[in-house]
Amino acid sequence: MSDHHVVIVGGGFGGLCAARAFRAPTTRVTVVDRRNHHLFQPLLYQVATGGLSPANIATPLRSLLKGRAATRVRLGEVTGVDLEHRRVLLVDGELEYDSLIVAAGAGQSYFGHPEWAELAPGLKSLDDATRIRRNVLLAFERAELESDPERTRSLLTFAVVGAGPTGVELAGALAEISRRTLAGEFRHIDPAAATILLIEGAERVLPSFPEVLSRKAARDLEQLGVTVRTGWIVEHMEPTSIVIRGSDGERQTVACDNVLWAAGVEASPLGKALTEGSSAELDRIGRVVVEPDCSLAGRPEVFVVGDLANYGHGLERPLPGLAAVAMQQGRYVARLIEGRLQNKISPPGFKYLDKGNMATIGRKKAVAEISGLRFSGLLAWLTWLFVHLMYLAEFQNRVLVLVQWGWNYVTRNRSARLITDSKKDRIPAQGGDP
């Protein structure tokens, strides 16, 4: 076994791809994550809306890295990095490294309102997803028992903040749940009367997509029953209402019991620790500005990849926080490290191969831009389906997801509509909040 020890922080797309890209079977690799599973985040909204089960989109890291005898998985929470002495600090120990790949990702940003986290859950982990699933389903259950029509309306109002791909997907799925899935299941309320607001500060939905696709997506969303409010931001939040402000300064108060947050991301706090011991800088959202080879300025043995990295070399603006970017960076860095170990010439700087961008809106509705081609509707939806199943090829459960999706498609069902969590699965006394 090699003496060189590579530590990878984070088992997301970047970290996992890096770990799997080491070819020499003797390279000692340790993957540290506080969770025991790799999560296929792009499908998290399907767990939040009862279409898939957590196990459909998450796989134990150990089983993904099982065949690699020199690779080990360490469950643990990283608290910092001692760049000087080449040590990763954990809550319950530390790890010495020769090369370090930090792929710690990003969390939700509430734009200076951390107190909103309690009122408006974001969608970053399986626990977030099952929490949102519980809240959404309980809102319909509470509305069924409510006698005050104003409270009923508020319980049946869902505000999704942020109209990037996640927000669009969430809003579309909520519209399908209320219009289709729950049809005929209630006796006092009509679930289809639910209001689904999609609130976006920019002037159009999917601002990172070409305008024509944004228009198409907005039309599809409205058709599904989503009320699209572009040019509005959330200014204030209470448990049963939000205040939104339009770009013209107009303010509105919306009675609304359910706010879902898909607006901003903020890089892992580990970024700060890395810049404190190096000459690298942080950008506005906490990402580490990296060198052309994804390394940390002045620390050639330390690399940052994925959502935590700000990579802008030769580009108009930094690479976006996409799975594809993280995966390519992870693989690139693993090969660079192996090249060094074999005394090969280092490869040129990282180059992102843009495979396109897509977002799904609902059954048979999606938008996609691939190699400059823009398309929407059924074809885009099928492409989305195909690409996601191909991505899932990294996992073992692609077949199962395919079957589950086929089943959902044929039956229009969402069988994972479960309210779990012993402490919260009871309807509280009326007026109470869980």
Place this chain on the structure above:
Amino acid sequence: MSDHHVVIVGGGFGGLCAARAFRAPTTRVTVVDRRNHHLFQPLLYQVATGGLSPANIATPLRSLLKGRAATRVRLGEVTGVDLEHRRVLLVDGELEYDSLIVAAGAGQSYFGHPEWAELAPGLKSLDDATRIRRNVLLAFERAELESDPERTRSLLTFAVVGAGPTGVELAGALAEISRRTLAGEFRHIDPAAATILLIEGAERVLPSFPEVLSRKAARDLEQLGVTVRTGWIVEHMEPTSIVIRGSDGERQTVACDNVLWAAGVEASPLGKALTEGSSAELDRIGRVVVEPDCSLAGRPEVFVVGDLANYGHGLERPLPGLAAVAMQQGRYVARLIEGRLQNKISPPGFKYLDKGNMATIGRKKAVAEISGLRFSGLLAWLTWLFVHLMYLAEFQNRVLVLVQWGWNYVTRNRSARLITDSKKDRIPAQGGDP
């Protein structure tokens, strides 16, 4: 719509079958449950051991009762029954009834040691199952990080208390996990070195089965790597050890971090409320002794079915707490009520049609007794599989479970091995307990 209102407390096997057995589309039925889903309890151990996802074995009650316009689902927690005024009391309201079916089931009994509930989770709900799944997986993760060999051994010791079908199934699945599923996934520990103890107070495993099958099951368990300790009871429990006592009075202390409870059941506390307002009696484990037509003595409009009922008419001993009993009683009572409404002659007392008894031990290993025929091994296992899939026909997701099982069988995989729950998914500092 009929003026007659039937309230059913509990959406388990008894309650759900009763609700679905009402034939007249106009009979007003309300099903109350504190959970939004019907749970296929016999497969709960597969969720606890990562073989199936919660959604595979649970289905929203609303979707199961969707087609019945006069049937409604009320999420809520029942606190008591006012038999005099025919009202079901809820935390957040009450329901008037003309006929009442109580199918509130049973919970875990710790034989006078309620404090053990924290140390030794039972297996009654989806939350119990995901809690056990988390604990079991975290035990292996902690052992991987542990340097003290005694602590490692304790972390890798799993004691299953009670060798009824659930205990046997749990112990068998734990053996398969440690010997097969986790093989090759750890670097410091050998998961196959884990000790799985199956502790049973009676002199044989599966005491409710014929002796020959108990012997066969014990042999199969030992072959899988389970240490079977019959004639032993748990006397004392600490977070990292248990004291067991043999039938000859011998005491042993076993270092053991993981205790799973499958020993006793105790009927719902609602039983007590029912006997206080009627002349019915409670049995030793809190079940209501019912009349030959499953009604409450002196209250012909109130019925008790399933695990909460003690039905002993014309039998040597009361009917066991099996899904089949609850289902048949639920259907019987629904027909009896409908017969009364149509002024038909009441049917004779309830008769249980014994469809047999079976328990699975592991892959291709099971025991079964059907119509006096006793068999084991592959045939029993296939029968178990077939019968459970047929039972699941009551649900919509039979196909998906079949596919998941086929997949697990071919790949020997347990893809639902996820440690979730944000507050507990981190490895605590060593020595700490979550």
